[in-house]
Amino acid sequence: MIFVTLLVLVMLASAISACVFRDLLNALIASCLVSLIASILFYFLQAPDVAMAEAAIGAALTTAIFIIAIRRTKRYEEDEKNN
Amino acid sequence: MVNPVLLIVVPLGLAFAIPLFGFISKRIEKYIPLTAMLFNLIVSLLLIPKALQQPIVVSIGGFPPPFCINLVAGPVGILFSAIIALVGLLVSVYALDYIKQGATGEYHILYLLLLVGATGVVLTGDIFNLFVFFEILCISSYALVAHSGDKAGIESAVKYLIQGAIGSSLILIAIALLYGLFGTLNMADIARNIDSVSSISVFVPLVLFITGLGVEAAIFPLNAWLPDAHSSAPSSISAILSGIAIEVGIYAVARVIFTIFGAQSILLFLLLLGILTLLIGEMCAFSQRNIKRLLAYSSIGQIGLILFALGIATHSGVVGGLFQIISHALSKALLFLAVGYMIYRTGSLEISTLEGMGRKMPLTSLAFTIGAFSLVGLPPFVGFPSKFLIVRAALIAQEPLFVVLIALVLLGTIIEGAYFLRIVQVLYFKGEKSNSKIEDAPIVALIPIFILMLLILIIGIYPKLLTGVLNSAAGEFLNRVGYIKSVLG
Amino acid sequence: MRRIISILLLGIVALGIILTLVKIPFGVSKTKVGKYYIDKGVEETGVTNIVTSVVVNYRGFDTLGEVTVLFIAALGLGAVLSTRKKKVKRKVEPASLILYTGCRFLFPLILLFGVYIFIHGHLTPGGGFQGGAIVASAFLLIYLGSRERRIGERGTKAIESLGGLIFVVVGLAGLVISGYFLRNFLPKGIPNLLFSGGIIPIIYIAIGFKVGSELAGIIDNLGGAVSRLS
């Protein structure tokens, strides 16, 4: 139970850091971590099918297409103040 | 016996097959949506007599109803699928010539799948299945709005996608809550058990549903995407989005409120939202100089009117609302189709460039005029009986509030009349007799325009043609117990 | 300002959901539909992985819709990214030898694993979507290892279409034979054997190929266009 709590906390922390990071690549890696931990949680919740789908689609493929998209656009988020 | 599942499956199969046909010949691709919609129209018309007697309930996979997905082809479902097939057929005929550039193969597949999604939403009897078909409808419309690939198209597609994605997330949360509360996803099964839990915990999923579906239905605070998306999509797609997609959204809202939740308490709120949507839409439309944006705002106004009629929630009110859905689908499709070629010929979206079109493109201008008059509600067009029914329904409900509201509806109609008459005036009575080389739309595009004009006239003169279907459709919406009984036995 | 409004809005939504959630206790079985599937699933479909039987048979229509959604996304992406510009071949820096060799070595293994996952979808965890995603990640490796080598667009398109058509045709066959769309009309076989479950493995394999080629096509379209657009 403590382990699960710890995982959930790490997941929430990385979700928040995905929100905070200016560098989109870092934010992306944080959100990838969210998916990965979610897939572990799915496994604990006795849903191996979903865990597999989340790991393969949510964590791996999504991150890959995000990286491709970021490479073709811009890596850094602009400052929000001067708009 | 004809099975309603064919209405969804056959067009879907044909859509999957289009790339394969494309290998044989690129020319075949564009005739497939036409064939599929013709098939759907025929099947819908064949099913009408049977559906009027009793809703046709088809279970998929052959298991008893709450344990599998089932389709309910009642009067409402068949009525909507017939409208979708009709408008879809006419617009696909129009698109034969209109869509020439860009990824045409993709256009035809996405177009067909959009219609499949719409048909699925109106026929399904399962709440998660409704979500899936709704996503098919939404995602294909995001892609089609961006189809032209120009600045405006991409920008409005992005806006539409973000708002739509938030909306569908809310729907998914609502489905999760409902599943947690009732342990089932079948609409009739949920409706049967809805009174067994306290009203506050049912209220939250209801609000989430209305908010989520309201994005697609363009109810007032959630309609920021609509003017952009409808005005920057290709005109044939604007016709489908205005004529079908938002109506399907309204259908889903009505189905959730009337059938699943049976929520009488929220109807007054819906009524006021409808009035607000109507007035804001018409007011914004009045101040537009871009013709397609004007039509898009006018769609918002019409959605408000439909919502108002459904919110009255008496038998005649719902009949009026459904009739208004039909009349809006036909008239707005006609308007967008007519405007499509005017824009194509002049190359500009400004109303002022349409001066003198009445002489240069007489048939298209005539079509525009008829569509505009029908939307305003002038006899003998289809808009007149539908608006008349709504006003009468509000008056015989005998509530003092409705009288005030109906005055606001009439105010909206006056604004609508003002801006449409302004355009008609621009079309016919302005501009010098220039010797321009603008020619009328090609014959392939004029055929669907002509058929729509004819339908608007015929139904406007003989509204009784539809009363049977409309009455039983309104009955299906208002009779929850009957719906539950017909599905679960 | 915008931030405060958003947080207020979220607070209202959160409060509402919590009010409902009080009625849904955690960890208590509250379903009747799910219980029916667990009790009758093996007997009715001949499949030991109940999730598969729900995905492909009981709620197979959802899955048909879902496959369609992915199809739309792949097509829409192609339509959005297709430009009328001429194809400009930009010189792509070759990947390092280690990456290239590693990718070539891993590619068949990953492919095999993906195919295994979706062939055994009705017996063990996994199925068409998971296996398809794994197959697509094998193609991702190819994309990383050697960028010039592109996947044949005609091939992926044909597989996509055929996968979808097989799904629809199997469903229609059920309609013709027994009167219900997607009815499991083939013999169910003995549970826990590879050849069991009637139409379910057939559909899941079709989905696997379809999803794999669609996701590979998405990766290819998103990334491959780099060398075309310059």
Place this chain on the structure above:
Amino acid sequence: MIYYLGAFGLIFIGLYIVLVKHNLIKVIIGLSILNTGINLFLISIGFVKKGTAPIFSHPGLKAIRMVDPVPQALVLTAIVIGVAVLALALSLAIRLYQHYGTLNLRKIREQKW
């Protein structure tokens, strides 16, 4: 209970990112976090304490205390739909960047409301 909390947290962080952030790619990341949160929420609704996965991996297994298979099936669908929307959104983002040279949604205001 902790699962509900985690799912909630993800849903609200995701919604917050979508509503507040200006960068389109950031917004799409928010959507993906939102999706993950909803999926986790659905699965935890279907969980049964001390339950096993709904797979009869050997013939002797009894059907008592299995977790609900339906939310798992729904989540499989939702994951695929989520990735479809994501891919389309990213392709739109790439095109938007080609047209405007920026991903800041506040700066892209060609069309007025």
